[in-house]
Amino acid sequence: MPAKIHQATIPTQVKDPGLVERRRRQIADAAVQLFIRNGFHKTTTRQIARAADISIGSLYEYFHCKEDILYLVCEQIHSEMEKGVAQAMNHASGGKEALAEVIREYFLVCHRMSDFILMIYQQTQSLPSQWQRRVLENELRITGLLVGVLARLASSGELPRLNERTIEILAHNIVVLGHMWTFRRWFLAKHYRIEDYIRLQTAAILRMCTAGPEEFPAPIDPPAAGGGSDADSPSEGGPREVS
Amino acid sequence: MPAKIHQATIPTQVKDPGLVERRRRQIADAAVQLFIRNGFHKTTTRQIARAADISIGSLYEYFHCKEDILYLVCEQIHSEMEKGVAQAMNHASGGKEALAEVIREYFLVCHRMSDFILMIYQQTQSLPSQWQRRVLENELRITGLLVGVLARLASSGELPRLNERTIEILAHNIVVLGHMWTFRRWFLAKHYRIEDYIRLQTAAILRMCTAGPEEFPAPIDPPAAGGGSDADSPSEGGPREVS
DNA sequence: ATTATCTATAGATCTATAGATAATGC
DNA sequence: ATTATCTATAGATCTATAGATAATGC
16 A cells, blocks of 8 residues: 555654545545646645635645645555555466456456546646655556566566567557557547547557567577666666666 | 747736847757756756846846746647748659658658657656647647648549548547657667668558558548538548547 | 836735644543 | 634735946047
């Protein structure tokens, strides 16, 4: 529960932890709707308080500043996303269609969370940079789940042998093509139903992951990046620091 | 020159059109840097005026309001993008490698315009909705260039026969995977050089567009939508309006 | 005279807190 | 007595404009 863990890190004047969690959720639930509709900056703390049905004074007992609210909102969204994606991976019943099913379930999560995902794209930049980093880590963790799926399928032979960097990029691609439904929705939803979108994208992604073996030349990469292994874990040959 | 066309639509008190264009560019150039660094809402009109080296009073002779500045900035970015993408398509020397070259050139444009593209993703929502729509149209126009490329290659036999909806989705995918370099740069640039990224993504995209023929089942779609071919072209069974 | 630019500020917010009040538990 | 909540507002902005000044062209 990353959201819970973080709860502790936002300071509060209120002693009762259960109350703190309840009120914070109440506030966050009200805030996220306003952020989605009007954006973070055009939403005032008073509006949030009113929508959450508490006074502005009380609000500030539970959050130190407006940005704290946005951060908790982001944490809750990512927590929900991660739950959904993890479930998607269980639903997938293995076998030849495993990847197709994972994609389908993942895209349905994106569809369901559409407004929230879009909000994260738009508002993350309004967070203090320290929290921006945490939100991005969440994003990466979710991508990691997809990396896991692809790696498993590749090693079990249900996908061609893919080198690690290819797997990583493909996972990012799948994640982002799911997000695309949220941030190009103004166009896509006019012309496609979600089921159409999933069908077309599943076909495209499967091709992207499963073309004939000659399409995946032996790993050209590992130029063994000479020693330094930092927290950033260049766990393979390839990764390279760029300022 | 969409930017120029629009120039006319932003009202101004100043008579000399040449001066208007010069000053507006001067202001927009200063503003975009601030928007990239601090976001639209955290940037004040005074900061913009100072950075553009004019007084706050003068600034408001050239723009009716702060949002106008953001809009002009967006127009200029998209105009530059479109120019770059159009060039990318000329560079591509036809033949078997044509698509790979287009992708490469397009991705290099994304790399060069990285900060600007990201800014559009983050700040479009701050525009009045009428101008939001125009920015999204620009986005669609650029995607349309890619649709054109794919359609040409598919009909000339350099790509398999793809039905229209598949082409459309593939074009969106290419556009968005270029953008991905900008909005996941915080991760990607730590582990990949742009050349690595282009190489991996080109391979993935080519697979996505060119898998064996059995991967593109005969157009399930064309239930011959009774002649009518509109701009929105629900040319097949599927598309459907969603509020 | 007309056009462009500047300074100074009105007017309208908005965040965050101080200090008063109500509710709870001993 | 302690904890939670509220009202009222200090203090700090920020956008956009009014009215004064400088520059330009006839």
